[in-house]
Amino acid sequence: MRSDPKSTAGRPLDSERALGQVFTPPDIARRMVSRLLADRADRPVKILDPCVGPQTFPQQALDCGLLRSYDSFVAIDVDREMVTKTQAWARSNAVALDCRCCDYLQTPTGGRYDFAILNPPYIRQEWIDQKHQYLSLFRDRYDINIPGTSNLYIYFVVKAVRELKSGGQIACIVYDSWQSTNFGRWFIDFLNSECHSLHFEAVSEQPFLNRLIDATIIYGTKRLVPLAIHERPAGASKPSPLSDVKAFRTVQSLFSTKRGLRLKQADFFLCDAELGSCVGATPFLKKVAKFKGYCVPDDHPEAALLVTEEQDNPAVMNELQRRIEVAIQRPHENISILTWLRERPELWMTHREPPYAPIVFNYYIRKRPRHISNPSRAYSDNFYGLTLPSGVSSLAWLAALNSTATCIEILARARNQGNGLAKIQLFEYRDVHIPDLTECAKEEIIRLHAFGVELVEKPHLAASTIRSIDLLIADIFCDERLAPPQLYNTLSSIDLAARRPKEVGLCPG
16 A cells, blocks of 8 residues: 655644754753863854754853854854844843854855854654755755655754864764664764764753653764765664674564554544454554563454555444544544544545564563564554564564563663663664574474463463573573573663663563
C-alpha cells in the first residue's frame, strides 16, 4: 500500500513548540560562551547567533565581559516577539546588536564570522514546512545534500559552520538524538570534514525546562580546507562489547526486521478483543505491559479496527463511522483523527497492511530487554518485528534473543530517555550482535529450543531459564567474555553507562 499523504494531524499547535523553541538555561549558556570566547583576540570580531531567542547568548557574553563595544554581533530569529525583546535589551544595555527578524536558513551567505553560537530550533523533519525548499537551497548554494530525515537543527548547524571563517569557532547545543539516527551519521561526517578540534560535551539530566530530552554541546574550529570524503575520521558509534565474539552476527544479517503499524490515532482505532470478535477487527499488539511473559497469549485483549486497500470489512466500517460521529461531538479529544477526516476525507480510516512477525521486540526499555514470541498478531509501531530464517526453530531464536549476551548488546546501543527509560532505534537494533544459531549443532539447537519453550510456558522461572541459556551459549561459543559472572559484571557496567536506574532482576538471579 502507498504511504499516507502528509497531514497536520498530531502537529504541535502552540507557538513555542511549532517554532521549535527550547530555551537554553543561563548556566549552560554561560558555560558555552565562556569556552567559545575565552581566548578571543583583542580586536573586533564578528559573532553570529542565528536563533537568538530572548538574547540568551548575547546577555551571557556581556555579563562575562567577553563582548566588546567594537564587536559585530549578528542576532537573527524568525519570531518577531523574540527579536523585539532582544532589540529592547540591546538598547537598554548599549549593546551594538544587528538584530533581524527573518528565516536564517534563507538568508544569503553574509560576511564570514569569527564565532557562531546557537541553540537551533527543535522541529522534527516531518513538520518542516519548507523542507524541500531547504534541501534544494542547500544543494544549489552549498553543494550539500542534507539527508531528508534530518531535523531542523541540522540545517542551522550546517549553515553556521559554512559561514565561519577559516579558524572560526562554533558552539552549539543540540538534542542528543543526532547520535542515534542515520542523519546523525551524516552529520558527524560533515562536522569532521569541515572542522577540527571537535569536542562533544554531554548534558544529561534533561536540561531544558519541561522537555524530557538530554542534549549535547558541540564545539569545533573551521578547517582551512575541508577534508575529502576518504580522509574523514570515522563517526562516533556506541560501544559494542561482544561484536567481535566469533560466530556472533548482526540482527540485520540474520533476520528481516520491520517496525510495526502506526495508527493515525491509537485510541480511536483500538478496541478490546470482545468487540473485535464481533466486528471482525484485527488481533493486535500495542501495549506490552498488558502481559508479563515471553509470548503473546491467545486471549491478549487488544484488537484494531483496520481498513486497508486490500480489506474493507463493512462491520469495521460501521464501527468506525459510529466512532467518528462521537469524535465530532468531542473535538478537543480527537484533534488528530478529525484533522485526517478534514484533510483526507477518502483516506482518514485507511492504513497500510499491518505486518506480522513470529518474534517482536519493544524498543522502549525500562527493565531488562525482552523479545516476545508472537504466534499470530499484527503489531504496532511500539515494536520491531523479526522474520526468521528457515532451519532453526523460532523458540531456539527466542532463547538466544533473551540471553544476557543479547541484552548487553542492546543496552550498549540504547540511549537514555530520562526517568529510567531507554530506547534503541531500528538501525541501531539491526547492528546488535547476537549468537548465530545457524552455526550451532543440531543437539545445541534442540537444547535452546527447550529453553525457549520454558520461557513461553513458565515465565515465572525466567531468571533460572536465562541463566541456563547463558551457560549453554558460553559453552557453544567458547569466549571467556560469555562466562558468568564476567558476563553479568559486563551487563552491570553497560547498564550503568547507559545511565538507567538499576532494576531488580536485570541480571538473572
